[in-house]
Amino acid sequence: xxxxxxxxxxxxxxxxxxxxxxxxxxxxxxxxxxxxxxxxxxxxxxxxxxxxxxxxxxxxxxxxxxxxxxxxxxxxxxxxxxxxxxxxxxxxxxxxxxxxxxxxxxxxxxxxxxxxxxxxxxxxxxxxxxxxxxxxxxxxxxxxxxxxxxxxxxxxxxxxxxxxxxxxxxxxxxxxxxxxxxxxxxxxxxxxxxxxxxxxxxxxxxxxxxxxxxxxxxxxxxxxxxxxxxxxxxxxxxxxxxxxxxxxxxxxxxxxxxxxxxxxxxxxxxxxxxxxxxxxxxxxxxxxxxxxxxxxxxxxxxxxxxxxxxxxxxxxxxxxxxxxxxxxxxxxxxxxxxxxxxxxxxxxxxxxxxxxxxxxxxxxxxxxxxxxxxxxxxxxxxxxxxxxxxxxxxxxxxxxxxxxxxxxxxxxxxxxxxxxxxxxxxxxxxxxxxxxxxx
Numbered sequence: 001x002x003x004x005x006x007x008x009x010x011x012x013x014x015x016x017x018x019x020x021x022x023x024x025x026x027x028x029x030x031x032x033x034x035x036x037x038x039x040x041x042x043x044x045x046x047x048x049x050x051x052x053x054x055x056x057x058x059x060x061x062x063x064x065x066x067x068x069x070x071x072x073x074x075x076x077x078x079x080x081x082x083x084x085x086x087x088x089x090x091x092x093x094x095x096x097x098x099x100x101x102x103x104x105x106x107x108x109x110x111x112x113x114x115x116x117x118x119x120x121x122x123x124x125x126x127x128x129x130x131x132x133x134x135x136x137x138x139x140x141x142x143x144x145x146x147x148x149x150x151x152x153x154x155x156x157x158x159x160x161x162x163x164x165x166x167x168x169x170x171x172x173x174x175x176x177x178x179x180x181x182x183x184x185x186x187x188x189x190x191x192x193x194x195x196x197x198x199x200x201x202x203x204x205x206x207x208x209x210x211x212x213x214x215x216x217x218x219x220x221x222x223x224x225x226x227x228x229x230x231x232x233x234x235x236x237x238x239x240x241x242x243x244x245x246x247x248x249x250x251x252x253x254x255x256x257x258x259x260x261x262x263x264x265x266x267x268x269x270x271x272x273x274x275x276x277x278x279x280x281x282x283x284x285x286x287x288x289x290x291x292x293x294x295x296x297x298x299x300x301x302x303x304x305x306x307x308x309x310x311x312x313x314x315x316x317x318x319x320x321x322x323x324x325x326x327x328x329x330x331x332x333x334x335x336x337x338x339x340x341x342x343x344x345x346x347x348x349x350x351x352x353x354x355x356x357x358x359x360x361x362x363x364x365x366x367x368x369x370x371x372x373x374x375x376x377x378x379x380x381x382x383x384x385x386x387x388x389x390x391x392x393x394x395x396x397x398x399x400x401x402x403x404x405x406x407x408x409x410x411x412x413x414x415x416x417x418x419x420x421x422x423x424x425x426x427x428x429x430x431x432x433x434x435x436x437x438x439x
Contacts, residue, residue, distance in 0.1 A: 002076045002089065002137075002247035071111035076247045078240035079104050087240025089247040095127040097137060097248060099216045099241070123216030125248040139249030141221040142394065147351030148321045149287075151359040151402035153222055154395045155319045156209065156283040157387065158200040159368050160346065160404075200399060203368050205387045206230050206282030207313075212269035212299075213287035214241050217250040220262050224250070226391030232262040233281075235272045242266050270298050270307070270432065279313045282368070286320040294323050297428030300332050304429070305339035305362070314366025321350070322358050327420070329358075333407055335422040336362050348402035359402060 075097065076089035081104060088100040090110045098121035100110075108115060124145075127137035144150050205227050211219050214236040223232055236242050242264050245252060253261035265272055269288060290296040298304060299320070308318045318340075322329055337345050340362040350357035425433040 002244060071109055074110065076244045078243055080238060080240050083238060085238060085240060087238060087244055089244050090121075091127075095137075097125050097127060097216075099123050099244065099248075101238070101241075123218060125216050125218065125221075127249065137247060137249040139221055141225040141249070142391070144218060144222055146218075147349070147353060147401070148357050148359055149218060150398040151348045151350055152285050152287070152319045152321065153219060153226075154398040154402060155317055155348070155359065155361040155404075156206060156223075156285070157202060157226070157392065157395045158399050159203045159315065159317070159363065161199045161201045200404065202387075202392070202396075203315075206316075208281050209233065209283045209285070210235070210273070210276075210281045211285045211287065212236075212273075213285075213289075214245060214264070215287065217245045217248045219285060219287065220245070220250055221248070222391070224262060226388045226395065228388065233265065234262055235265040235267055235269050237266070237268060239266045270304060270429075273307060273311055276311055278310045279316075281311055281316060282313050283317045283319065284308055284312065286318070288320075294325070295320060295332065297423075298425070298432060300335060300423050301425050301428050302335045302338050302422040303425045303432065305336050309339050309362075309364050312364035313368075314364060315368025316364045317368075318362045318364075320360050322360050324356055324358055331420050331423050333360065334420040336360065337407065338422040341365065342408045343406060345407035346404040347407045348404040351401045360407065361404065 073091045074088055075091050076087070078087045079085075080087065084104045086102050086104050086106055088102070088110075089097055090100055091097050100119050101122055102119055108118075110116070110119070125137065126140050126143055128140050144153065208231040209223060209227070211223070211232070211234040214220065214234045217234075220232060220234050223230070245264060250264075251261050252264045269286070273284070286295070286299050288296050288299050305318070312318060322332055333345065333347075344363040344365075346361045346363075348359045348361065350359055
């Protein structure tokens with residue numbers, strides 16, 4: 001078994017595990033995990049289904065060992081009775097490690113193709129080197145496969161240029177743009193497509209970041225490599241997921257005040273945020289999913305977005321993954337714009353899932369620190385000591401593909417011409433309705 005050094009519950013904890021897709025829980029509390037036989041690929045949205053199916057099929061092909069056994073190695077196995085969840089980390093012959101979440105009553109082992117068809121991985125990390133300790137994994141932290149994850153990570157290292165900065169970009173690149181119209185289930189998205197680099201600039205390395213939803217630690221691994229001097233926090237409902245983090249090469253801090261390693265927390269992401277200081281974080285990533293692979297209700301409301309805005313430092317970024325579900329997605333944007341200034345909200349692509357997923361970023365009031373003019377353009381990312389140079393270049397390329405555009409260009413009205421109301425806790429997150437922290 002991998003080390004369980006990462007398993008440190010934060011009392012009180014009652015919450016939400018957050019990594020895609022399938023075995024997810026709605027709202028803020030756990031529900032029974034569906035048995036494998038009840039899962040259907042058709043229940044997953046297009047891009048997510050294709051991704052999950054691809055991972056499973058590749059795993060099924062690669063896991064056939066030469067010899068009598070067709071079983072894979074289980075390097076971590078944890079039962080969480082409170083969530084009725086079994087957390088497994090399975091390693092194949094190529095040293096790919098996969099996170100599997102299933103019911104606590106499922107005691108099957110990863111043998112043969114049938115098992116993989118019934119247990120879709122929540123993510124994959126490639127271990128790069130062998131070790132005398134078979135449980136150790138040296139990950140390729142720079143390998144980030146999912147487009148939405150790349151876009152979210154890039155949103156933490158860059159910010160929209162202020163007016164004078166945009167002028168400098170126009171002088172150097174030329175600001176020729178065109179407007180394209182895209183229909184979105186009763187509304188029209190007006191995307192301003194600049195024929196050149198998006199008008200975002202590198203920001204100084206953030207002091208403190210929060211990731212809500214740990215999964216296979218992909219985001220945490222990349223952020224730890226890219227921002228070695230940034231204090232990183234990650235929270236997940238599942239104690240098993242947090243305890244499994246070392247299996248994917250993440251080395252958590254030994255304590256809350258330790259100077260090295262990310263701080264991992266077991267608990268509800270929203271409750272955790274409520275307990276932090278105002279203005280504490282320079283960036284918050286919400287990588288949370290419910291049982292439909294959608295953003296959970298408690299992370300869609302006006303009250304949550306007000307809370308997130310309070311916890312962000314001036315110019316800090318809130319970044320979330322949003323499935324394109326027509327009017328429900330437009331309501332999330334309406335809720336976000338009710339908490340943040342409308343012109344501070346941006347919508348970007350999730351490369352590989354265009355038209356199915358978007359990454360939405362909102363910036364808190366105030367000016368975030370920018371890099372000097374010498375590093376103004378996204379094509380010249382920061383190379384200061386606080387930001388790993390290779391990671392900065394990688395994030396710049398991801399930013400270019402994300403094609404972030406202002407959300408205020410999205411029509412505010414539905415097909416009946418009525419303004420979309422903000423979503424509220426009373427309807428989507430009743431356990432938080434009326435809480436002071438959520439106002």
